[in-house]
Amino acid sequence: MQRTAVNPWNWSLGIGFDQAELIEGGRRQLICSGQTSVDADGRPQHPGDMRVQVGLAMDNVEAVLAGADMTLGDVVRLNVYTTDVDAVLGCFDVIAQRFGAAGVRPASTLLGVTRLAIPELMVELEATAVA
Known part of the structure; x- marks a missing residue:
């Protein structure tokens, strides 16, 4: 798979995402449902702690990717849904450090929402991966 970053402006690079990515030659695509700060039984974890919720949501994204024999390095798009945009920012x-360690900056969108499916949850990460 060939990834080419498309960045007509450089401001997003410091935050950790590309404006777009051109993907060529990918054979497999994984569309992940939104991953949140829940344990293996689906119970919400860490109410009120955005930083820890983001970390566990990233762990859960990685677990889903691993189930498809993929890694964060295969993620080409990340949508972030949150009840508190300032807290996520x-x-x-x-998020940026984990993707940076994988050597990628997936295209990304951050959306503020009034609530997520489970009221204790403050962030949900939705990834698309190509390998």
């Missing part, structure tokens, strides 16, 4: 480094 304050800990976006958790």
Whole structure:
């Protein structure tokens, strides 16, 4: 798979995402449902702690990817849904560091919502991966 970053402007690079990615030669595509801060039984974890919720949601994204024999390095798009945009921006480094360690900056969208499916949850990550 060939990934080419498309960045007509550079401001997003410091935050950790590309404006777009051109994907060529990919054979498999994985569309992940939104991953949140829940345990293996689906119970919400860490109410009120955005940083820890983001970290566990990222762990859960990685678990789904691993189930398809993929890694964060295969993610080409990440949508972030949150009930508190400022709080997510304050800990976006958790997301950027994990993808940076994988050597990628997936195209990304951050959306503020009034609530998620489970009221204790404050962030949901939806990934698309191509390998």
